[in-house]
Amino acid sequence: DAKTTQPPSMDCAEGRAANLPCNHSTISGNEYVYWYRQIHSQGPQYIIHGLKNNETNEMASLIITEDRKSSTLILPHATLRDTAVYYCIVRVADQAGTALIFGKGTTLSVSS
Amino acid sequence: DSGVTQTPKHLITATGQRVTLRCSPRSGDLSVYWYQQSLDQGLQFLIQYYNGEERAKGNILERFSAQQFPDLHSELNLSSLELGDSALYFCASSVGSMGVYGYTFGSGTRLTVV
Numbered sequence A: 001d002a003k004t005t006q007p008p009s010m011d012c013a014e015g016r017a018a019n020l021p022c023n024h025s026t027i028s029g030n031e032y033v034y035w036y037r038q039i040h041s042q043g044p045q046y047i048i049h050g051l052k053n054n055e056t057n058e059m060a061s062l063i064i065t066e067d068r069k070s071s072t073l074i075l076p077h078a079t080l081r082d083t084a085v086y087y088c089i090v091r092v093a094d095q096a097g098t099a100l101i102f103g104k105g106t107t108l109s110v111s112s
Numbered sequence B: 001d002s003g004v005t006q007t008p009k010h011l012i013t014a015t016g017q018r019v020t021l022r023c024s025p026r027s028g029d030l031s032v033y034w035y036q037q038s039l040d041q042g043l044q045f046l047i048q049y050y051n052g053e054e055r056a057k058g059n060i061l062e063r064f065s066a067q068q069f070p071d072l073h074s075e076l077n078l079s080s081l082e083l084g085d086s087a088l089y090f091c092a093s094s095v096g097s098m099g100v101y102g103y104t105f106g107s108g109t110r111l112t113v114v
Helices: none
Strands: A009-013 A019-023 A031-038 A045-050 A061-064 A070-075 A084-091 A104-109 B004-006 B010-012 B021-026 B031-038 B042-050 B053-057 B063-070 B074-078 B087-094 B109-113
Touching: A009 A019, A009 B087, A031 A061, A045 A084, A045 B010, A070 A084, B004 B063, B004 B087, B010 B021, B010 B087, B021 B087, B021 B109, B042 B063, B042 B074, B042 B109, B074 B087
Parallel strands: A009 A104, B010 B109
Antiparallel strands: A019 A070, A031 A045, A031 A084, A061 A070, A084 A104, B004 B021, B021 B074, B031 B042, B031 B087, B042 B053, B063 B074, B087 B109
16 A cells, blocks of 8 residues: 655644645555544544545545645534544555555644 | 444453453444554554454454454454553444445453553
């Protein structure tokens, strides 16, 4: 699986959009970008995933650059409850014998 | 409630002992994954089972073993426990064997070895 690079920490004001970047310059054509988050010692929570098109769901939007070497997770109106560690993971979706491998992620702090 | 149930929530035991952690996957999910999270190592993948069979193996120690039963619940057995085994242990489940649409995690078991 391709390696990802995320900033170790970010701050965001409550009510503003939180834009979390992820660099995956060695991504291959069949690798998806997955985002998870972990709120203080709770189990990680799936947010969104995509291959090359931008994706949106009730939680967030995922913007993937045209060359697919980087992506941005957007939380449109961050709240205090969005304070968490956010993990960007690149993985071949249908690869047998593998599982999600978590890196260090980005600690997002949302403040009022 | 994610639908993945882990028991017990907390466990305190002595070095050298053996413990069993239990996980019931979300209804309809056939895959179960085990992860270990300690302060200095982050989330480490241990092992995956799909419909009773081992499918993927990560950094699981020989002192640790797991299995998935016909009713799809899974158990992680940790033996000859050491202080360094103190960690949060998470179970996750997914519908298929690849987890294409994401994993659902339980709330974890916090193991403290004293």
